[in-house]
Amino acid sequence: MAVNASRGEWKIQHGVFDQFTLRVLEKLRGQGHFEELTQALALGKEANVFIAMADPDVIVKVYRLENRDFKKMLEYLVQDPRYAHVKRRKREIVFAWAQREYRNLLIAREAIPVPKPMAYHKNVLILDMIGGPADQLKDAPPKNPEEFYATIIEYIKLLRKQGLVHGDLSEFNILNLDEHPIFIDFSQASPVDAPNARELFDRDVKNIIRSAGKHGVTLSVTDFE
Ligand SMILES: Nc1ncnc2c1ncn2[C@@H]1O[C@H](COP(=O)(O)OP(=O)(O)OP(=O)(O)O)[C@@H](O)[C@H]1O
Ligand SMILES: [Mg+2]
Incomplete structure (x- = not known):
């Protein structure tokens, strides 16, 4: 190769x-x-x-x-x-x-x-390049899920404040770099004023709530407001 x-x-x-x-x-x-x-x-x-x-x-x-x-x-x-x-x-x-x-x-x-x-x-x-090939969240569960997901929520809010919605957040598109989440794969991300921004945001929230649940962390949509 x-x-x-x-x-x-x-x-x-x-x-x-x-x-x-x-x-x-x-x-x-x-x-x-x-x-x-x-x-x-x-x-x-x-x-x-x-x-x-x-x-x-x-x-x-x-x-x-x-x-x-x-x-x-x-x-x-x-x-x-x-x-x-x-x-x-x-x-x-x-x-x-x-x-x-x-x-x-x-x-x-x-x-x-x-x-x-x-x-x-x-x-x-x-x-x-961030970290290594094995760092996708799906392969690298956080040691402190509570803290990890709190950071993910903070990042979603900061990103929104910056004017962007990721739109494809998943355990494939979040890396676990030494217990810090790193969002990747921004090709789908859209400005917050795009007509489908709400739909993309809601989908991200749903995915993160489901992912957090798998790691024993209970989140609700209000946590993302
Ligand atoms: N900057 C990076 N540092 C380390 N690994 C990366 C990086 N970018 C991508 N990867 C690895 O490659 C995988 C695929 O990358 P990415 O998610 O950007 O592409 P994709 O899912 O094929 O994109 P798309 O959804 O646009 O088709 C990631 O899940 C990750 O494992
Ligand atoms: Mg991807």
Whole structure:
């Protein structure tokens, strides 16, 4: 899963990137953001996430250009006032999705700890790596759930004050970094004045209440007001 610089090709274990994505990766690599992809962390429906060698290592998130639910993405995107006029071409939707995560992370990091977005180009986003692959909350239950969930609630409130709703909070998108929650995966996050912001917020609250319950912490919606 290394770049073969002599041929200018990127080979990965689970397939080969399409030509377009190869060029995007090559451009970002040429700008010095990383040297090579070293490990696939998550090969998902929407994005493939890799660790890349750099000093220090970074995360490279490649949004898939194919096999996506473009209609659903577009529905979400146009409700975000910043993307109301996004071009309806499939690729443009993916690019907007990547750009939106970059912009959301810049906003979020003013209020709460999140990975620092380093760069994006077309369908690829480069981020600070936080912790290791095993740090998703689903694999790393908190030692002090009471305190952990209190911090999650505080972060949700701080984020809202900063003008954002995460919209996809789950045990997959919260990392447990040395007993501190770190929110990741901000591609779905929307401004609080988006027409669907309430719906996204309510869904986050429901997910966190359910997750807290699994760890013996009882929360109610009023805790998030
Ligand atoms: N900055 C980061 N530091 C460490 N690990 C990360 C980071 N970003 C992502 N990961 C790991 O990769 C996994 C997938 O990342 P992410 O949630 O951003 O992508 P995704 O779920 O595929 O995104 P989307 O929902 O947009 O398709 C995370 O659950 C986490 O384990
Ligand atoms: Mg995710």
